Amino acid sequence: MNALSVREVSKVFKDGTEALSEVSFDIKAGEGVVLLGHNGSGKSTMFKCISGFEKTSSGEIYIGKDETTFLSDRKYRPIRKKVGMVFQNFHLIYNLSVFQNVLFGAMGQSRNFLKVSAPFASKKDREKAMDCLKRVGLDHLAKRRSDQLSGGQQQRVAIARMLMQDPELVLADEPIASLDPKAGREVMELLWEIVDERKLTVLCILHQTDIAMEFGERLIGLNKGKLVLDDAKKNISKDDLNMLYFNVDEKHGGIV
Numbered sequence: 001m002n003a004l005s006v007r008e009v010s011k012v013f014k015d016g017t018e019a020l021s022e023v024s025f026d027i028k029a030g031e032g033v034v035l036l037g038h039n040g041s042g043k044s045t046m047f048k049c050i051s052g053f054e055k056t057s058s059g060e061i062y063i064g065k066d067e068t069t070f071l072s073d074r075k076y077r078p079i080r081k082k083v084g085m086v087f088q089n090f091h092l093i094y095n096l097s098v099f100q101n102v103l104f105g106a107m108g109q110s111r112n113f114l115k116v117s118a119p120f121a122s123k124k125d126r127e128k129a130m131d132c133l134k135r136v137g138l139d140h141l142a143k144r145r146s147d148q149l150s151g152g153q154q155q156r157v158a159i160a161r162m163l164m165q166d167p168e169l170v171l172a173d174e175p176i177a178s179l180d181p182k183a184g185r186e187v188m189e190l191l192w193e194i195v196d197e198r199k200l201t202v203l204c205i206l207h208q209t210d211i212a213m214e215f216g217e218r219l220i221g222l223n224k225g226k227l228v229l230d231d232a233k234k235n236i237s238k239d240d241l242n243m244l245y246f247n248v249d250e251k252h253g254g255i256v
């Protein structure tokens with residue numbers, strides 16, 4: 001079964017900007033896919049449409065068997081529980097502890113704020129949060145405030161929070177863009193190890209082609225809102241990747 005299906009999705013913003021133009025792709029359960037593209041190619045818009053933060057203008061998006069395209073926020077909520085997200089800027093609550101941030105990953109399951117607050121959370125959730133922190137190698141920092149961590153550590157906490165959620169699909173939006181090369185590589189290695197061992201489906205947005213060639217099994221590429229590349233990594237050449245970064249319409253007469 002496909003974990004994610006994007007069918008002829010277009011997005012035109014109110015000011016007339018066409019960010020996505022009839023984009024289609026499927027991701028099978030357990031597949032690890034990297035979405036690449038230059039600045040403004042439509043990657044974040046795709047992320048927002050899949051995660052329900054933006055509505056598509058046309059086309060359909062399925063998460064598993066659920067069509068999500070025109071759902072209200074309320075109806076989208078139970079579907080979003082299955083989707084773990086990792087963001088460029090970590091999205092932690094910085095005046096709270098590392099442990100509390102990870103516990104908040106269980107919020108989608110209970111929807112009761114108290115049940116995911118450290119003093120009131122169940123023993124089971126507290127143990128699970130510690131296990132998630134152990135998996136990312138940060139259990140020794142559980143009590144520290146999140147703003148007292150390095151960027152790489154903050155992203156590992158965000159990965160632990162995502163694990164706490166037991167997601168079926170992981171969406172990662174430029175997870176290493178705010179990190180230096182060493183920390184970025186460590187975070188990618190950790191993320192990929194975890195999705196591999198738990199057989200999670202992942203769509204990871206990146207703009208670094210070298211990293212994409214190391215971690216993706218399959219790469220898809222956007223250029224000016226259009227899907228211009230979708231293939232197994234082994235079939236993709238440097239030229240294919242370079243093509244993603246050309247201003248094709250204006251200079252090269254339309255490779256797309």
Ligand SMILES: Nc1ncnc2c1ncn2[C@@H]1O[C@H](COP(=O)(O)OP(=O)(O)OP(=O)(O)O)[C@@H](O)[C@H]1O
Nearest residue numbers: 013015017019037038039040041042043044045046
């Ligand atoms: N809310 C908005 N209103 C109007 N135009 C928008 C809006 N959000 C994005 N865009 C435009 O849509 C296009 C795609 O933007 P998007 O942020 O999806 O690209 P991106 O590939 O994620 O870029 P980056 O790598 O710089 O984050 C751009 O031309 C952008 O200016």
